[in-house]
Amino acid sequence: MGINWRTAKKYADENQLPKQKAFKKKGMMYEEKWGVIVSDWLFEDLKLRKKLRRTKKQIFEELKEMGFQGSYRTVCYFISEWMNTHQEEKDKGYERLEHPPGEAQVDFGVMEAVQDGEIVDIHALIMTFPHSNAGFAVPLPAENQECFLHGLNILFKQVGGYLKG
Structure with missing residues (x-):
């Protein structure tokens, strides 16, 4: 959890649990309208077939036409993070089987x-x-x-x- 052992001992000895720190995202994708726009586009694209979805480059080009001053990497980082946090919304239609070693x-x-x-x-x-x-x-x-x-x-x-x- 990234805490000192004394802090962990304090929580173990008492009936308190540590509170999760909520970090506020910073940057133009989070503080300005750009992140909301990209999120909306990604939600729209989830309903389309894979071949019809926008690529990261297409999203970046469309943002530039709207006056976006950031870099291509900024857009890529935001999209990757968005995909990681919104995986549960994608229904793959199957569930991966797990076969641990040693089971028969x-x-x-x-x-x-x-x-x-x-x-x-x-x-x-x-x-x-x-x-x-x-x-x-x-x-x-x-x-x-x-x-x-x-x-x-x-x-x-x-x-x-x-x-x-």
């Missing part, structure tokens, strides 16, 4: 195999690691608890782990 998914599945010249269904216990896209499988005679536990034991040995029992 286990499920039964049915596989077709040729046995004695005939196609038969074989039950299999399949373990996948979504983080690395690694997968392991073991054929089993049925889908019950005994087969599940026996299959897990075999899968852990395949992966390189050890299971007592």
Whole structure:
């Protein structure tokens, strides 16, 4: 939080919480009309397809025509900050899946195999690691608890782990 340890101890010992400091933005984009104009344009552009939106250079050129005295970098910094603070308003239509390392998914599945010249269904216990896209499988005679536990034991040995029992 950027505070001294004595200050942190004071807050920990008492029932007070530190107050967040609100920093007022300075500069022509915040103190004059330019930031409001650019924000309005960016809100309008969010409704358009990506190819039809204004570029940072186009926004800068339009501002210059209106009498803007600032630099192109000033406009770029403002737009980047605006985009970072308004990301939640953009609905991407999907949510990113997170696969932490070390997590596995286990499920039964049915596989077709040729046995004695005939196609038969074989039950299999399949373990996948979504983080690395690694997968392991073991054929089993049925889908019950005994087969599940026996299959897990075999899968852990395949992966390189050890299971007592």
